[in-house]
Amino acid sequence: xxxxxxxxxxxxxxxxxPQGYLEGTRFGHLPGEKEPEPLLANDILREESIRTTVQLxxxxxxxxxxxSGLINAAPDEASKRFLATQTLDEARHVEIFSQRLVDxxxxxxxxxxxxxxxxxxxxxxxxxxxxxxxxxxxxxxxVVGQNIVLEGMxxxxxxxxxxxxxxxxxxxxxxxxxxxxxxxxxxxxxENRIGSLIKEYPExxxxxxxxxxxxxxxxxxxxxxxxxxxxARDEFRRLESALVENGGSAQWQGVELATMEPExxxxxxxxxxxxxxxxxxxxxxxxxxxxxxx
Amino acid sequence: MTAARKGAAAVEVHDLEPDQFxxxxxxxEFWFEAVDGYLGGLTYGHAPAAxxxxxxxxxxxxxxTALCNYCVGETAALEGASGLVAIAPNRLSKIFLATQAVDEARHVEVFLHRLxxxxxxxxxxxxxxxxxxxxxxxKRRLLExxxxxxWEAAIFAQNVILEALEYTVFQSHARxxxxxxREVLQGVIKDERRHxxxxxxxxxxxxxxxxxxxxxxxxxxxxLDRVLLDAxxxxxxxxxxxxxxxxxxxxxxxxxxxxxxxx
Numbered sequence: 001x002x003x004x005x006x007x008x009x010x011x012x013x014x015x016x017x018p019q020g021y022l023e024g025t026r027f028g029h030l031p032g033e034k035e036p037e038p039l040l041a042n043d044i045l046r047e048e049s050i051r052t053t054v055q056l057x058x059x060x061x062x063x064x065x066x067x068s069g070l071i072n073a074a075p076d077e078a079s080k081r082f083l084a085t086q087t088l089d090e091a092r093h094v095e096i097f098s099q100r101l102v103d104x105x106x107x108x109x110x111x112x113x114x115x116x117x118x119x120x121x122x123x124x125x126x127x128x129x130x131x132x133x134x135x136x137x138x139x140x141x142x143v144v145g146q147n148i149v150l151e152g153m154x155x156x157x158x159x160x161x162x163x164x165x166x167x168x169x170x171x172x173x174x175x176x177x178x179x180x181x182x183x184x185x186x187x188x189x190x191e192n193r194i195g196s197l198i199k200e201y202p203e204x205x206x207x208x209x210x211x212x213x214x215x216x217x218x219x220x221x222x223x224x225x226x227x228x229x230x231x232a233r234d235e236f237r238r239l240e241s242a243l244v245e246n247g248g249s250a251q252w253q254g255v256e257l258a259t260m261e262p263e264x265x266x267x268x269x270x271x272x273x274x275x276x277x278x279x280x281x282x283x284x285x286x287x288x289x290x291x292x293x294x
Numbered sequence: 295m296t297a298a299r300k301g302a303a304a305v306e307v308h309d310l311e312p313d314q315f316x317x318x319x320x321x322x323e324f325w326f327e328a329v330d331g332y333l334g335g336l337t338y339g340h341a342p343a344a345x346x347x348x349x350x351x352x353x354x355x356x357x358x359t360a361l362c363n364y365c366v367g368e369t370a371a372l373e374g375a376s377g378l379v380a381i382a383p384n385r386l387s388k389i390f391l392a393t394q395a396v397d398e399a400r401h402v403e404v405f406l407h408r409l410x411x412x413x414x415x416x417x418x419x420x421x422x423x424x425x426x427x428x429x430x431x432x433k434r435r436l437l438e439x440x441x442x443x444x445w446e447a448a449i450f451a452q453n454v455i456l457e458a459l460e461y462t463v464f465q466s467h468a469r470x471x472x473x474x475x476r477e478v479l480q481g482v483i484k485d486e487r488r489h490x491x492x493x494x495x496x497x498x499x500x501x502x503x504x505x506x507x508x509x510x511x512x513x514x515x516x517x518l519d520r521v522l523l524d525a526x527x528x529x530x531x532x533x534x535x536x537x538x539x540x541x542x543x544x545x546x547x548x549x550x551x552x553x554x555x556x557x
Contacts, residue, residue: 010396010403011407014329018329022326027323069377069379069380071376072376072377072437077369077406077418080402081400081402081403084395084400085399087376087396088393090392091389091392091393094389095322095389
C-alpha cells in the first residue's frame with residue numbers, strides 16, 4: 001500500500017498539477033481566452049450555459065465537502081495527504097466553474113441565488129446521499145461514493161463536454177481538460193486504496209452497493225433532466241450542424257455527437273458511465289447494482 | 295507577495311477594494327502563483343542534492359525529536375483546516391482553507407521525508423513514539439472546536455494560536471538549522487505567514503461586526519495558550535534549546551498574538 005500511495009504524494013501532485021498541466025493557465029484556460037461571442041449574444045444559449053455550469057459548481061462543491069470531510073476519517077497519513085490534494089483540486093474546480101458563471105454576466109453577489117435557481121434537484125439528492133456517509137466519517141463508503149461514483153460520473157461528463165466544446169468553445173474545453181486530468185487521478189486513488197479495505201471489511205459491501213444504486217439513480221435522473229426537453233435543443237442543433245458543415249467534428253466513445261439528438265447523447269453518456277462503474281467497482285470487489293431508470 | 299498573475303496583467307492586491315482583495319487573496323489562483331514562486335524546482339521542500347550533508351549526534355537526535363513534534367502540529371493543522379472547509383461560511387473561505395489543507399499536508403510530507411533523510415526507518419512510528427502529550431492534547435481540543443462547528447474559536451485556535459506559534463518556532467529553528475532543514479523550514483514559514491494573514495483578517499472583520507466574540511476568543515486563548523506553550527517548552531527542552539532561547543520564542547509568540555489584538 002505504501003508504494004502505491006507514494007504516487008499520490010504532495011510532491012508528485014505539485015510536479016504534475018500546479019507545475020505541470022496548469023502551468024501558464026488562468027482559471028484553468030489560457031490567459032485571454034473568452035467565451036465565444038455567439039454564446040454570449042444568444043439569450044437561450046447563454047442561459048443554458050449558466051444552467052449547465054451551475055450543475056458543475058454543485059457537483060464540485062459536493063466533491064469539496066466530501067474530500068475535505070474524509071481527511072479526518074482516513075485511516076493513514078498518506079491517504080490524508082492525498083485527500084488534501086484532492087480537496088484543493090476540488091476547490092479549484094469550484095473556483096473555475098464559479099468564474100464561468102461570472103464570465104457570461106452573473107454578478108458575484110447574485111451567484112448563490114443563481115445556483116439555487118438552477119441547481120438540479122436530483123443532483124442535490126445525489127450529493128446528499130454521499131455527504132451523509134461523509135458526515136458519519138464512513139471512510140470506505142465515502143471514498144467509493146466520492147472517488148468512484150461521483151468522480152467516475154464527472155470524468156465521463158467532462159470528457160463528453162470536452163469533445164463537444166473542443167471546436168465550439170476552446171476556452172471551456174481547456175478549462176475542462178485540466179479537470180479531467182485531476183479526476184483521472186482521483187478515480188485511480190479510489191480504486192487502489194479501497195480494494196484492500198473492502199477485502200478487510202467484506203461485511204460493508206451490501207451497504208456500499210445500496211449507496212451506489214441510489215446515487216446512480218439520481219445521476220441518471222439528472223442526465224434525463226438535462227437532455228430531455230432541453231429548451232436550447234434547436235440552438236444546439238443549429239451550432240452542431242454548422243460545425244459539421246464546416247468540416248468539424250465532436251467524436252466521443254466512437255460516435256459523432258454533433259449529429260446526435262439529445263436523447264441519443266443521454267443514452268451514450270449513461271451507458272458509458274454505468275459501464276465504467278461496473279468495471280471499477282468490480283476491481284475493488286463491489287458488485288455493481290443496476291439502478292432504476294428514470 | 296503582494297502582486298499576483300503571471301499569465302495576465304499583474305494585480306497589486308493592496309490597491310484593491312476590500313471585497314476584491316478577499317476575492318483575490320483567498321483564491322486558488324493566488325495560492326498557485328505564490329507557491330509556484332518558492333516551491334518551483336524543489337523536491338520535498340529543498341533543492342535536489344546529490345549529496346546530503348550528515349548531521350552529527352547529538353544534533354541529529356534532537357532534530358529528529360523536533361521534526362516528530364512538527365509533524366504532530368502539522369497533522370493537527372491538516373485535520374483542523376480540512377474540517378474547517380465544511381463549516382466555512384462562504385465560498386472564498388472554503389477555497390482558502392482548501393489551499394491551507396494542502397499546505398499543511400505538504401508540511402507533514404516534507405518533515406516525514408526529512409526524517410527519512412536523517413536515517414529514520416519508519417518516520418510515522420517515530421512520530422507516534424516522540425509526540426508530545428501536550429501537543430496531542432491541543433490537537434484533540436482543536437478538533438473538538440471544529441467538530442462543534444465553533445467557527446471563530448476554531449479559526450483562532452488554528453490560524454492564530456497554532457500558526458503563530460509554529461511560525462515563531464520555525465523561524466527560530468531555521469536560524470541555527472543545517473542547510474537542508476533550513477530550506478525546508480523557510481518554505482513552510484512562507485505558508486504559515488499566509489495562514490496567519492487569513493486568521494487575522496477573518497477574525498478582525500468578525501470582531502468589528504460582533505465585538506461580543508472577543509470574550510469567547512479570550513476564553514479559548516486562556517485555555518489553549520497554556521497547553522501549547524507548555525508543549526513547546528517541553529519539546530524545546532528535549533531538543534536542547536537554552537532557557538534564554540525558549541523564553542525568547544515564547545515572548546516572540548506572545549508579541550505576535552498581541553499584534554493581532556489578542557494579548
